Amino acid sequence: MRVMPLEKREVTASRLVLGCMGFGGSWDSSPISDEDVTKAEQAIDEALSLGITMFDHADIYTMGKAEEVFGRVLNSRPGLRDQMVIQSKCGIRFEDEIGPGRYDFSKEHILNSVDKILQRLSIEYLDIMLLHRPDPLMEPEAVAEAFLQLKSSGKVRNFGVSNMNKGQIQLLQAFTEEKLIVNQLELNLKKLDWVDQGVHVNQAAGTGTHFGEGLLEHSMLHDIQIQAWSPLAKGIYSGNDSEKLSEADFKTKELVQKMAAEKGTSREAIVLGWLMRHPAMIQPVIGTTNTERIRNCMDAIEMSKQMTREEWYSLYVSSRGSRLP
Template sequence: MKIMPLEHRGISDSRLALGCMGLGGSWNRADDYTAEHVRQAEEAVEAALSIGITMYDHADIYTVGKAEAVFGQVLKNQPKLREQIVIQSKVGIQLSDGTLPARFNFSKKHILPSVDGILERLGTEYLDILLLHRPDPLMEPDEIAEAFTKLKLSGKVRNFGVSNMSPGQIRFLQRSLPDPIVVNQLEMSLLRHDWVDQGIHVNQKAGLKDNFPEGLMEFMQMENIQIQAWGPLAQGRFSGRPAEKASEAEINTAALVNQIANENETTPEAIVLAWLMKHPARIQPVIGTVNPARIIACQDAVRQSELMTREQWYTLLVSARGANMP
């Protein structure tokens, strides 16, 4: 079974996506974005396009809306760009306003105006994909279906997805939706490898500590739902920016990544991403950097995923786990 959900659906063939959370400046509502922030966004998009990235990931909360606003300025400055790229954004998180706490909201009353705000900030008439941003314990699938149907019929959203959801939550939601869920976005990387551990710890005591939904990887492959990995570069821990209190496993894995990169005459970023992309689920990393040099450093990831051997993949996994296979 070959997993190519977004390609099969004619949505996108971009093997990498650019996460735009780092655009727009600060998360302070009082600060506005500047011409420098727009220039930064233009340079990030230019770097991404230069290595074949045509998919861009947003959320209405990223830098309290400014990430979408500066991206909208990029689109305004390059009118032909919109039809060359795929844009997805997310709704459903309400940030704290100082009185009420941060919370989730999948109500129709929240979703519909949130999408209007996204479209206004981006300066576009439609989103290619809209994701629900984390699970809302109070979600009512029939109400979400009403909102999605209205958005689809109005032409404002073409496809729908979710983030950080389990098989049960996706089934619960999909039962009411007229259109298929096409994406589930999850934190996955060499650092956050519990998505692998959950599978190999079946019938093992070590599995009691796993924090990844059982069967999620298999479920999404069977349902042809695109797995998107957020945080795939692990904040640079294995590609030049180690954490201050890095574990022995992290230090050893960074050295191993660099060794393989040197042997393959490529970059550490390409190896880190290739490890994810080697998986048969055809994982699509959403790289979070907006640094043009680091974006370009990812350009060899697809080729490296094809070159990576089973032995290299497992060697990296065992190193990252800091423990042998059970």
Template sequence: MSTYAIQQHFPRASKLAYGCMGLGGSWENNELASTDKYQAQSIIETALTNGINFFDHADIYTLGKAERVFGQVLIEQPTLRDQMIIQSKCGIRFDDESGPGRYDFSSKWIEESVDGILSRLNIETLDILQLHRPDPLMNIEEVAPSFEKLQASGKVKHFGASNMNHHQIAYLQSAIKTPIVANQIEISLKQLGWLEHGVLAGNPNGEHGNFTPGTLEYCQLNNIQIQAWGSLAQGLFSGRDNSSEAHHIQATSTLVNKLAEQYQSNPDAIVLAWLMRHPANIQPVIGTTNIERIKRCVAALEVNLSREDWYKLYVSARGNALP
């Protein structure tokens, strides 16, 4: 795959996405503060100025406040919408009077969720809607008509998945006419399951992994953009205190800093460049609310790690030599 899959649908889509989970203040039912709006505006402007035009939401982020504060910025600066690609997710329901925390891909919940997303974001069309986590009770004969209805009405352009393996995506795709365009999963220099299942094929050491073999390959074959949430590993290798972590984590942090000097870049950029060096053309989703760190992340686009340096990081992060 020579280009990013998402660019087939959105040619101007940035190779980095900004994850909006940190917008809107706390995860409590309180009103948005003026500081929340100022933060959102500053982050949006910084992202766009530095070439990041892809924004990732979910209806649950800060209990809907992430979308609401983003929407407030768009109300005051409506021309920004034309510069953006906006995706959001639905399907996660919190504990309430009706039941425990659960997943819901019923047509009623999907359609109501999209209406809520559009209202909070103050937009008419969502570029991508992702189903947030696999719902064991998903009925594809119910999901498919909802997708068709949402697309026909102009409320959603494209659809994607989040935290799904390739079997689940293929099953969903079998019922819908429009192609699934993205799958967002946890991928980072710390979360290595996406690599380990392939490297440990036929090796007993790989039997306990929780990343279904073939997911990356399926997405590549079917032009599904792989998006990486948790891509910065919460700063584990790029500045966070890791003095209590295992030796191989500390050693990997040291290596990241060494490579940052070697490539005349910075540790955050190296961590992201390692992901982007993979031929699947992974689109990292960064969620930092630190303005300067957003700028540092963009430097990843200028780093092309050698094969040897990529493997140095991989072997160091896994803590053991390859089999």
């Protein structure tokens, strides 16, 4: 029986992750309201009641308010932190008086970011800290020094990356003894490049994300947990009618609905189950505060176990709008 790479790293995490990007209200400097705190607490409680124990943050989410709201909930309920695996990300900087929007993997920025993350979350350590997207100016020696300082101080227990290709991971890993245990990527039925071994699919429709050949295989070989952000593809196959659909998207949406009806489950469970069926043991990050949608996702674990090869390939072929190469 396959297990998640995180479990091999002795990180006890749930199969699904609750993404907290929507916590804290709007993406501006407006103050946090009581409603924002209540909404976050309800989502946290719903997740925990369903067995979701891992929570994903980033220092930029709602301009830091997502972490602050989460921290207020933790402060008001002693002992809640012990039930969770908490990860956050740093490295993205918005445009400011110093410069344009940019990435920053400098040692100073990483250390300062983690201090502020811990302060906002009102916790003493992060279970996992991810570098948020690649920085073209990354100096791996400086990142390694930051990792060593954070680990030795007890502020971060594990490290990972997001949206990195195989070469970027190998470069960074060569300079640090800290194993990179997570890579968070945009993966879903609409983003298929990860399946096609680096071949850009659906180019005419403008879809597909190119991570390069061998990324999933490298991750499986080195027990790097692949986490999927936007695993529901903005809900286009599970109820979001605001997006303009291509012919392939429309047919796939119908197929998802048909499978959900036949199996007596939600459309979200079918879409996530497809992703989780892959032997890499992909871990979806559900980015919602809607308690009903969180519940709709839970059956994905069982759907991934039940999904046949034929069903998996039916969705794969339908979503890419053509036959297999």
